[in-house]
């Protein structure tokens with residue numbers, strides 16, 4: 001099948017996500033036939049460097065032989081069995097290993113990020129209820145925060161474009177001022193700014209802790225906000241304030257977990273532990289939909305009871321899918337065998353040097369890096385240069401999807417120096433031609 005035929009059939013049969021479909025009258029879909037490493041190939045043999053890791057999920061490249069082999073092996077044994085009343089080796093092993101890595105446990109599985117958010121919110125509320133505090137029903141999140149788009153998750157998300165239309169359906173939640181250092185005063189460093197922003201959280205919880213179940217946030221990087229980055233001091237403060245006022249801290253590491261922030265989990269950089277940890281995206285290396293929520297033992301114990309309704313009666317059909325768990329185990333093996341966290345640290349240093357011409361470019365603002373994420377704003381005459389960037393990127397063999405005027409690189413960890421140099425060179429050309 002050729003490119004043209006596939007995209008026409010797609011427009012007729014598929015409702016694409018996060019898309020005004022009419023836009024595709026002028027913006028062609030990109031029909032992808034196969035992937036290899038950091039590259040995607042279309043049906044005519046053109047290739048694109050996947051600089052956004054296919055919406056932040058891919059870690060070790062497309063068609064990774066080790067993940068492929070693990071899934072093939074699992075496929076011959078068991079593809080899926082319901083996890084209520086049954087169990088299987090991949091789910092058990094994955095739960096044990098995630099517990100080892102996080103110091104939390106009792107992994108509860110869902111199928112995608114938004115369902116992990118829903119699980120954490122429901123668990124937090126239900127914990128307080130089981131503990132005789134049913135009045136703790138409200139949630140607090142951060143300004144510009146993103147936690148998914150199902151009704152519950154959207155209620156704590158703060159991205160107007162996704163939220164405003166559905167506002168009448170949503171339960172209100174309160175947003176605290178973001179610690180994203182792009183909003184700091186010119187003479188204020190990121191840490192001082194984080195401290196100042198934490199004050200607002202303290203005053204809010206001082207007044208409202210009696211009705212607040214949890215604070216949910218994205219540790220260190222607010223992805224959908226345009227890779228807004230902040231100092232770990234804010235997490236330390238948030239942990240202390242939540243402890244002081246008996247409010248849960250939910251770490252949504254759906255995007256920043258699995259090494260993306262430079263440590264295995266982002267909250268490690270603040271030396272804290274959340275009450276709930278939400279994981280998805282990179283968990284299967286970008287292969288299969290899977291999410292997990294881990295929590296502390298005392299929280300689990302509050303559900304452990306003779307009374308059925310005190311238990312957490314939540315489920316998804318594909319909870320703990322065996323193929324997905326097995327892919328996740330292969331991902332953890334790669335982390336351990338190839339010492340990925342250390343390797344990425346060296347890689348990020350090298351990539352920062354390669355990206356210097358961008359950092360120093362007169363049209364680039366707020367150049368920033370956390371772990372394997374790079375981002376900056378482009379001073380452009382046209383508001384929202386996102387589409388132009390995307391189209392010009394394809395002409396130069398790179399897949400970029402800026403968020404507004406924020407251009408970001410979030411490549412698979414297998415990207416090498418030559419590929420990263422190609423990405424930087426293409427981006428510099430695009431800035432010249434559109435800004």
Ligand SMILES: *Cc1c(COP(=O)(O)O)cnc(C)c1O
Pocket residue numbers: 112113114115117146147148149218223224252253254255256280281
């Ligand atoms: C992507 C994302 C989600 C939602 O995950 P889905 O799998 O798209 O539902 C939630 N939180 C954060 C921080 C994310 O980046």
